[in-house]
Amino acid sequence: MKKTTCPLDCYDACSIVLEDKLRGDKDHPVTKGHLCYKMNHYHNFPQLDSAYYKGEKISLSDALDILEERLKKCEPKKVLHFRGSGNFGKMQAITDLFFAKYGAVLTVGSLCDAAGQLGIEEGRGKNLILPTTQIQKSELVIVWGRNITSTNSHILPFLNGKTVVVIDPVKTDIAKKAAMHLQIRPRTDLELACMLARFVYMQNAEDENFIEDRTEDYEFFADFIKTYRIVSTVDKIGVDILDIATLAELMQSMKTVILVGNGVQKYSHGTEVVRMIDSLAAMLGLFGKEGCGVGFLGDTSVELNDPLKVEAKRVQKAVADFGEFDISFIQGSNPVITMPNSKRVIEGLEKSFTVVFGIYMDETAKMADLVIPAKNFLQKNDIRFSYGHEYVGIMPKIEDNQNAISEYEFTKEMFKRFGFDGLKSEEEYIKEYEKQLMKDGEYYKLPSFEDIPYSEEFYTDAGLFCFIDEVEDEFNHEEEGFYLITPKCKTSLNSQFKRDNFLYVHPSTLLKDGDKVLVTSSYGEAEFEVRVKEELREDSVLAYSGNEKVNFLTPPKTDNYGNNAVFQEVKVKIRKVG
Ligand SMILES: Nc1nc2c(c(=O)[nH]1)N[C@H]1C(S)=C(S)[C@@H](COP(=O)(O)OP(=O)(O)OC[C@H]3O[C@@H](n4cnc5c(=O)[nH]c(N)nc54)[C@H](O)[C@@H]3O)O[C@H]1N2
Ligand SMILES: Nc1nc2c(c(=O)[nH]1)N[C@H]1C(S)=C(S)[C@@H](COP(=O)(O)OP(=O)(O)OC[C@H]3O[C@@H](n4cnc5c(=O)[nH]c(N)nc54)[C@H](O)[C@@H]3O)O[C@H]1N2
Ligand code: SF4
Ligand SMILES: [Mo]
Numbered sequence: 001m002k003k004t005t006c007p008l009d010c011y012d013a014c015s016i017v018l019e020d021k022l023r024g025d026k027d028h029p030v031t032k033g034h035l036c037y038k039m040n041h042y043h044n045f046p047q048l049d050s051a052y053y054k055g056e057k058i059s060l061s062d063a064l065d066i067l068e069e070r071l072k073k074c075e076p077k078k079v080l081h082f083r084g085s086g087n088f089g090k091m092q093a094i095t096d097l098f099f100a101k102y103g104a105v106l107t108v109g110s111l112c113d114a115a116g117q118l119g120i121e122e123g124r125g126k127n128l129i130l131p132t133t134q135i136q137k138s139e140l141v142i143v144w145g146r147n148i149t150s151t152n153s154h155i156l157p158f159l160n161g162k163t164v165v166v167i168d169p170v171k172t173d174i175a176k177k178a179a180m181h182l183q184i185r186p187r188t189d190l191e192l193a194c195m196l197a198r199f200v201y202m203q204n205a206e207d208e209n210f211i212e213d214r215t216e217d218y219e220f221f222a223d224f225i226k227t228y229r230i231v232s233t234v235d236k237i238g239v240d241i242l243d244i245a246t247l248a249e250l251m252q253s254m255k256t257v258i259l260v261g262n263g264v265q266k267y268s269h270g271t272e273v274v275r276m277i278d279s280l281a282a283m284l285g286l287f288g289k290e291g292c293g294v295g296f297l298g299d300t301s302v303e304l305n306d307p308l309k310v311e312a313k314r315v316q317k318a319v320a321d322f323g324e325f326d327i328s329f330i331q332g333s334n335p336v337i338t339m340p341n342s343k344r345v346i347e348g349l350e351k352s353f354t355v356v357f358g359i360y361m362d363e364t365a366k367m368a369d370l371v372i373p374a375k376n377f378l379q380k381n382d383i384r385f386s387y388g389h390e391y392v393g394i395m396p397k398i399e400d401n402q403n404a405i406s407e408y409e410f411t412k413e414m415f416k417r418f419g420f421d422g423l424k425s426e427e428e429y430i431k432e433y434e435k436q437l438m439k440d441g442e443y444y445k446l447p448s449f450e451d452i453p454y455s456e457e458f459y460t461d462a463g464l465f466c467f468i469d470e471v472e473d474e475f476n477h478e479e480e481g482f483y484l485i486t487p488k489c490k491t492s493l494n495s496q497f498k499r500d501n502f503l504y505v506h507p508s509t510l511l512k513d514g515d516k517v518l519v520t521s522s523y524g525e526a527e528f529e530v531r532v533k534e535e536l537r538e539d540s541v542l543a544y545s546g547n548e549k550v551n552f553l554t555p556p557k558t559d560n561y562g563n564n565a566v567f568q569e570v571k572v573k574i575r576k577v578g
Contacts, residue, residue, distance in 0.1 A: 005384055005393025006039050007377035008493045009085040009112075011152040011297070013386030013393050014039065015443070029443065030132050030389045031154045037490060038497045045497060047359050048373035049403045060405060063372050068417045070327060070353060076103030077313065078326040083107070084333020086358060086496065089382035089395060090433055092332055093308040094407050095357075097423065098414045099329070100310035108314040111338060113262055113297040113387075115270030115564035120294075122271070123278045123466050124287070125459025126302050128448055130257065130295030131390045132158055137291035139163060140254040142247075144277065145189065146261020149173040150490040152388055155259070163254065165247055167192065168263065169485060170542065171535035180247065185238040186483040186540055186568065189264045190471060192237050192244065193276040197225045197283055199248035207285025214458070214465055215282055221467035236477065238537075251284055255291035262297065263487055266568040270559050272471045282465045288455035300385035302448035307424075307432040318558050318565035322348030329355045331407070332374075334495040336363040337548060340565050341556035343524050357410065362495060363548070373404040380406035381426055383433050385446065392437050392444040472560060481571035482541045484521070484553060489544035501549065503528035504542040505574070516578040519553060521570045526552040527577065541572060 003025055006014040014035055015025035022042060024033040051063035058066075071079065081099035083092060083106075096106060110117075120127040135141065135158045144167045148155055156174075166175040167182045167189070175181040184192055200206055201222060211218045234241045250256075258281060264273050278294055286292040315321075318340060322328040328349060339345045349367055356368040365371045382395040405413070408426045415423045437444035457463045491498040503519060505511050515530040519541075526549035536542055543550035554567045 002396070002398060004378065004395045004398060006035070007087045007089050007382070007384060007395065008038060008496075009088045010493065011386065011388025012154040013088075013384055013389070013391065014154065015393060018398055027442065028391070030391055032157070036153060038493050041497065045360065047376055047404070048361060048365070048371065051373055052368075052371040054369060060373070060403070063370060064413060064417070066370055067355060067372070068414075071102065074326050077105060079104040080315070080320065080322065080325040080328045080352075081106050081331070082317070082320060082328060082333060082335065083331045084335070084338065085112070086332035086334070087377060089377065089384050090308065091380070091382045091407055091426070091429065094411045094429065095331060096308060096310045096312070098411045098418075098420070100312040101420050102418065104312070104329070105325070106310070106312040106314045107317040107320055109317045109558065109563045111318055111565045113265070113564070115267075115559040115561070116260065116262070116265040116274035116296050117299060118561055118563055119265070119271040119274030120278060120296055123275050123282065123460075123468070124454060126448070127296060127299035128302060128450060128453040129298030129300075129387070129390055129446060130293045130453060131449065131451060134291055134293050134452060135159070135257050135295075138255045138257040139291065140165065140250055140256045142167065142256065142258045143174055143178070144258055144260045145263030146259050147172050147174070147263070147487055148259065151261070151488045155388065163250065165250070169483070169537050169540055170487070180243065182239045182243055182247065183537060185236065185477075185537065186485060187267055187475065187477070188237045190269065190273045190276045190473075191228065191233050193273075193280045194225050194228045195230065195233055195237065195244050196248045196251070197280045198228070198230060199245055200252065200280075200283060201225065203248075203252070205252045206283045210285030211283065214288070215467060216462055216464040217467045217469060218283070220469035221279055221283070224469045255289070256284070256286055257292060258286070258294045260294060260296045265564070266486070266566055268475065268557070268559050268566050268569050269471055269473045270564060270566070271561050272468060272473070275468045276471075279467045282467065287458075287465065288452060290452055293453060295388075297387040300387055300446065304433075304436060304447055307429055316558055316562060319556055322354070323351035324348075325352050327355065328352040329357065330364055330368075331357040334358070334362040334364045336367065337495040337546060337551065340551055340554040340567060341523055342551040344556050359404075360496070372410070375401050375404045375406040379404065380408065381430055383430055390445050390449050392446055394434070394444070475569065479571045481573045483539055484568055484570050484572050485536075485540050485542040486545055486547070486550050486554070486567050487542070489546055492544070492546040495546045499546040499548070500544045501529070501547050502531040502543070503574075504531050504533040504536060506536045506538045506540070507532050507534055508538045509574070511576065515576055517574045518577045519572050519574050521553040521572045523555050523570065524552040526550075541574065
């Protein structure tokens with residue numbers, strides 16, 4: 001029986017058994033058997049079966065000839081290598097070796113989780129994975145800006161029998177089943193964490209021993225949270241003060257796990273939001289104890305000696321301007337749909353000679369000058385980490401495909417054509433990762449795996465947790481318009497698979513299913529077809545990630561620290577047009 005692992009950018013990293021079709025692996029300790037819509041329909045989405053030049057089919061070797069010729073004529077610093085997360089396998093990064101040697105510009109930062117990651121590093125030093133075993137041992141699970149039913153469904157069985165509290169501006173499926181749902185105003189998580197901390201402080205319920213032994217700067221934190229006035233802050237958050245007080249009390253008396261998602265940090269102050277949630281947890285001593293902890297999208301690079309790490313000149317991913325480059329080489333990404341501010345992205349790509357190395361004829365491939373078909377995850381060797389649990393998945397090659405090329409084969413070919421040396425065999429790279437893992441029966445665990453993370457130390461300079469004590473935030477909540485919520489869709493993986501192109505609105509807008517609206521923001525406009533959704537707040541509209549229009553509205557900006565896209569740092573106006 002052959003096994004592999006789902007390649008998609010997803011918390012779960014499901015183990016897959018290859019039988020007559022792709023099936024879930026019942027033996028896997030976390031993913032335990034079932035796959036989601038995307039993997040169950042993987043073969044319904046046709047893979048590219050040819051290279052294309054200016055829209056015409058050409059052979060793979062002709063495509064590589066054209067690329068070679070173009071690259072040789074171009075100044076290396078005018079070439080951008082833009083790599084996305086269409087496939088989460090480690091071997092995606094092999095192409096960095098070629099482009100760095102060639103002298104191209106690579107990217108730094110993220111469209112995804114870099115803001116939150118930094119917030120965690122500032123407090124704890126490292127963003128370790130919270131093992132599922134600790135979730136299992138907890139009593140209270142706070143699902144904070146994570147839509148686990150859609151994005152992390154294999155964690156659901158671990159929540160059985162726990163008290164579940166959801167903090168989300170949308171009444172998500174998990175919110176409907178939860179003991180409590182705080183349907184907060186979007187972008188007020190920092191204030192909520194602050195109010196919870198205030199209640200804990202007023203009741204003298206902080207974990208004094210933990211604060212004394214394991215943290216620093218608590219006094220500054222205590223002063224900082226006092227600068228938020230209770231009545232006006234609770235009013236801003238938009239939920240009942242009694243609910244906040246109740247949650248603060250639950251957290252004091254139960255073993256608590258907080259599962260923080262991407263939703264809280266798509267903002268300019270995303271780093272501070274996540275650090276504030278961490279600070280609340282530290283105040284209650286929720287680190288380094290059984291059944292406790294805060295899990296975000298964990299950092300899989302911790303303790304990993306990465307053979308594919310390279311030095312290169314880099315530009316910020318969220319605001320990369322394709323128009324500044326003579327050649328844009330896009331791999332495993334569909335920036336026309338997934339990058340903020342689609343109009344700017346399209347205009348940039350029109351100016352650049354665009355090469356897409358991917359598996360689908362997606363929107364970016366359709367506008368590309370040259371398309372190079374990649375092998376899919378079944379057709380090449382790889383290994384992947386999960387950011388949601390402690391297991392690492394091996395992905396051996398299962399089938400052949402003569403019409404496409406793997407990232408390793410592409411790199412090898414380019415090394416040859418450019419006379420570069422130093423590329424090792426594919427097997428050596430994968431072994432390099434594998435040898436760092438901890439074996440657990442048939443499966444592997446992360447090199448940074450700690451059964452109870454931070455039980456010995458934090459990884460800051462002083463080895464202590466470092467509390468937050470200031471925030472810079474100039475967002476104007478009073479600006480006219482609706483908050484734009486843009487989370488993940490159940491049937492798509494960002495721009496891949498079955499997408500949803502509707503704009504969801506609250507019934508109070510008096511719009512009806514099928515109405516057409518023009519939506520505008522300070523950054524752009526687009527037309528959408530409406531669907532009414534009672535689960536929203538009156539002040540919000542929602543369009544899922546992968547929606548073909550939503551990123552026409554989003555800001556071409558990064559967060560306060562310049563690391564991450566800020567898809568939700570915007571308000572939108574809607575007008576019915578038909
Ligand atoms: N089915 C599916 N699964 C996926 C993906 C996919 O596209 N589809 N994408 C994968 C990727 S790339 C990632 S990064 C992860 C992310 O997955 P999640 O961490 O679940 O992140 P999102 O779906 O972006 O948003 C989660 C929740 O945040 C809520 N939210 C929005 N704004 C706010 C706010 O201001 N405060 C709070 N508290 N909540 C808010 C949304 O309503 C939503 O329910 O999912 C991965 N898994
Ligand atoms: N509005 C809005 N926009 C968002 C988000 C949001 O929540 N809202 N989320 C953001 C987040 S968190 C993320 S992570 C990004 C993700 O955005 P992207 O990085 O663009 O990822 P995908 O849309 O999943 O994949 C794009 C392409 O990857 C290619 N691909 C798949 N497998 C392979 C492979 O094995 N090899 C190669 N070479 N190519 C392959 C396919 O051709 C596919 O079209 O989107 C971001 N954009
Ligand atoms: S997308 Fe996520 S839930 Fe679906 S099969 Fe892959 S890892 Fe599992
Ligand atoms: Mo992501």
